[in-house]
Amino acid sequence: MKIFLPGPTEVHPDVLAAMAQRQIGHRTPELHAVMRRIAPGLKRLFGTEGHVFVGTCSATGALEAAVRNVVPGRLLNLECGAWGRRFGDIAAANGIDVDRVRSPWGEANRPAELRAALKRARYDAVAVVWCETSTGVLNPLAEIAAVVQEHEDVLLLVDGVSALGALPVNVDQLGVDVLVAGVQKALAVPPGLALFSVSGAALSRAETVKNRGFYLDFLRHRAVADKDETPSTPSTAHLFALDAALARVAAEGMPARAARHEEMAAMCRQWARKRFALFCDEGVSSPTVTCIGNPRGSDIPAFLARVRDKGCQLGSGYGELKGKTFRVGHMGEHRPEDIEELIDVMDACL
Numbered sequence: 001m002k003i004f005l006p007g008p009t010e011v012h013p014d015v016l017a018a019m020a021q022r023q024i025g026h027r028t029p030e031l032h033a034v035m036r037r038i039a040p041g042l043k044r045l046f047g048t049e050g051h052v053f054v055g056t057c058s059a060t061g062a063l064e065a066a067v068r069n070v071v072p073g074r075l076l077n078l079e080c081g082a083w084g085r086r087f088g089d090i091a092a093a094n095g096i097d098v099d100r101v102r103s104p105w106g107e108a109n110r111p112a113e114l115r116a117a118l119k120r121a122r123y124d125a126v127a128v129v130w131c132e133t134s135t136g137v138l139n140p141l142a143e144i145a146a147v148v149q150e151h152e153d154v155l156l157l158v159d160g161v162s163a164l165g166a167l168p169v170n171v172d173q174l175g176v177d178v179l180v181a182g183v184q185k186a187l188a189v190p191p192g193l194a195l196f197s198v199s200g201a202a203l204s205r206a207e208t209v210k211n212r213g214f215y216l217d218f219l220r221h222r223a224v225a226d227k228d229e230t231p232s233t234p235s236t237a238h239l240f241a242l243d244a245a246l247a248r249v250a251a252e253g254m255p256a257r258a259a260r261h262e263e264m265a266a267m268c269r270q271w272a273r274k275r276f277a278l279f280c281d282e283g284v285s286s287p288t289v290t291c292i293g294n295p296r297g298s299d300i301p302a303f304l305a306r307v308r309d310k311g312c313q314l315g316s317g318y319g320e321l322k323g324k325t326f327r328v329g330h331m332g333e334h335r336p337e338d339i340e341e342l343i344d345v346m347d348a349c350l
């Protein structure tokens with residue numbers, strides 16, 4: 001079975017082999033050496049001179065840590081799909097007051113609406129999803145960041161779970177205070193780690209916040225970062241895997257990686273337009289996931305089952321879009337040849 005899900009994604013044999021290495025202690029020179037290799041790779045990936053921390057949990061853990069560490073009172077949450085709504089729900093579950101600015105599903109969040117909302121009330125931070133995996137929309141991160149930058153004391157939290165590793169980014173230049181990623185999407189590592197960059201402003205804010213939680217407290221992570229350690233026992237197997245995956249990213253180079261993802265996305269979009277329909281506008285569609293609409297009311301679950309019988313697993317519609325859409329994840333280790341193969345299979349199953 002080949003998986004074309006919007007996460008988890010296919011993992012390269014080298015990464016799986018790295019993961020299966022002999023176990024070592026986590027407070028040892030051997031693991032410090034792994035951490036010292038990972039750190040610069042992560043800084044390059046996120047585009048930062050600051051800290052990128054690693055948590056042993058799925059990405060959701062770091063999304064929760066972001067709101068807990070940075071938002072003592074009030075959050076402005078941008079939503080254009082299920083993951084945006086979830087980010088706001090995570091904040092609300094932590095006792096934070098959340099105001100939501102919503103775009104229709106299938107559209108991107110609008111910088112002008114953000115600007116207006118920031119004029120109406122005072123917020124500790126803005127939260128946004130970079131690639132909205134439920135609809136296949138890529139939000140205009142640079143424009144959104146520029147609007148947040150107009151307010152010095154408002155920080156920007158970004159869910160980049162299904163974007164990081166496929167798109168170049170420089171969080172320092174953009175002024176992104178916390179960028180959260182998982183590893184099981186465009187980085188093509190088995191699920192189990194969260195990666196999060198934390199700006200100097202976010203660390204200063206954390207110093208003023210009382211209930212930051214414990215496990216992913218930014219200040220506890222900072223305290224051991226110079227020792228190449230994590231505050232509690234990390235999944236060392238995942239660190240080995242991440243080390244190997246970052247080596248693959250470095251060998252390919254981010255420009256080539258981004259171009260490969262664009263090429264695969266273009267192939268999927270062309271197929272979708274011919275056979276079904278694109279759920280979102282071409283202009284806002286993501287290079288990592290394509291959400292496909294169902295204008296003729298075809299039996300999507302039956303189609304996905306036939307494709308699966310031929311060895312390819314696609315993503316079903318997510319949340320409210322279940323049955324109305326399906327999704328192709330084209331990220332991480334996929335190559336254009338894999339997408340060609342998938343398209344042949346999908347055509348045979350229509």
Ligand SMILES: *Cc1c(COP(=O)(O)O)cnc(C)c1O
Pocket residue numbers: 007058059060061083129131132133159160161162182191
């Ligand atoms: C997959 C995904 C998540 C959830 O990540 P977990 O690793 O399952 O916690 C969050 N946000 C987006 C945009 C995603 O695509």
